[in-house]
Amino acid sequence: DAKTTQPPSMDCAEGRAANLPCNHSTISGNEYVYWYRQIHSQGPQYIIHGLKNNETNEMASLIITEDRKSSTLILPHATLRDTAVYYCIVRAAGGTSYGKLTFGQGTILTVHP
Amino acid sequence: DTAVSQTPKYLVTQMGNDKSIKCEQNLGHDTMYWYKQDSKKFLKIMFSYNNKELIINETVPNRFSPKSPDKAHLNLHINSLELGDSAVYFCASSQVRNSYEQYFGPGTRLTVT
Numbered sequence: 001d002a003k004t005t006q007p008p009s010m011d012c013a014e015g016r017a018a019n020l021p022c023n024h025s026t027i028s029g030n031e032y033v034y035w036y037r038q039i040h041s042q043g044p045q046y047i048i049h050g051l052k053n054n055e056t057n058e059m060a061s062l063i064i065t066e067d068r069k070s071s072t073l074i075l076p077h078a079t080l081r082d083t084a085v086y087y088c089i090v091r092a093a094g095g096t097s098y099g100k101l102t103f104g105q106g107t108i109l110t111v112h113p
Numbered sequence: 114d115t116a117v118s119q120t121p122k123y124l125v126t127q128m129g130n131d132k133s134i135k136c137e138q139n140l141g142h143d144t145m146y147w148y149k150q151d152s153k154k155f156l157k158i159m160f161s162y163n164n165k166e167l168i169i170n171e172t173v174p175n176r177f178s179p180k181s182p183d184k185a186h187l188n189l190h191i192n193s194l195e196l197g198d199s200a201v202y203f204c205a206s207s208q209v210r211n212s213y214e215q216y217f218g219p220g221t222r223l224t225v226t
Contacts, residue, residue: 101213
């Protein structure tokens with residue numbers, strides 16, 4: 001599995017866009033980028049995933065560079081409730097790993113008033 | 114309605130005891146998982162069941178035994194509890210066995226004294 005690198009922490013002002021970077025320079029052609037977050041004391045929450053095209057859903061947008069070596073999760077209007085640890089995970093869809101998610105240390109995003 | 118539920122939310126017990134944690138999902142998913150989050154906040158997969166069949170069994174002491182009576186339930190039984198078993202245990206589910214879009218429960222905080 002490709003290794004991911006994320007900054008340990010980031011700050012964002014409430015109402016502004018939060019842009020969380022992730023490096024995955026060894027990503028393979030069949031590997032997707034997944035983002036999860038964990039709000040304090042809760043279970044991780046799936047946010048979004050993508051292969052090479054940019055993706056958007058009701059929670060966030062995912063921008064993947066053309067060479068796919070990095071990506072950015074964008075929370076367009078961060079709120080205090082978005083304060084959480086954000087995990088970037090790279091996995092090949094399907095295959096024999098049977099859904100085994102491997103969480104790293106993630107980025108602690110703090111949204112302040 | 115809670116999609117993935119776990120009971121109990123908190124469990125305090127003494128070393129040597131046997132305890133169980135229950136998990137239920139009402140999403141109609143085929144696959145369920147158990148993850149452990151230790152005191153350093155690392156989240157690691159322990160087991161996965163697909164339609165009552167064990168498909169992931171990580172290097173976990175055999176004191177831990179998952180049981181899936183049906184595809185909506187995955188329980189975790191722990192024998193002879195040790196201090197190092199203290200952690201938060203999360204149950205998750207996904208629609209199919211190789212999906213990384215997983216839905217997590219609220220967690221069970223186990224404290225062994």
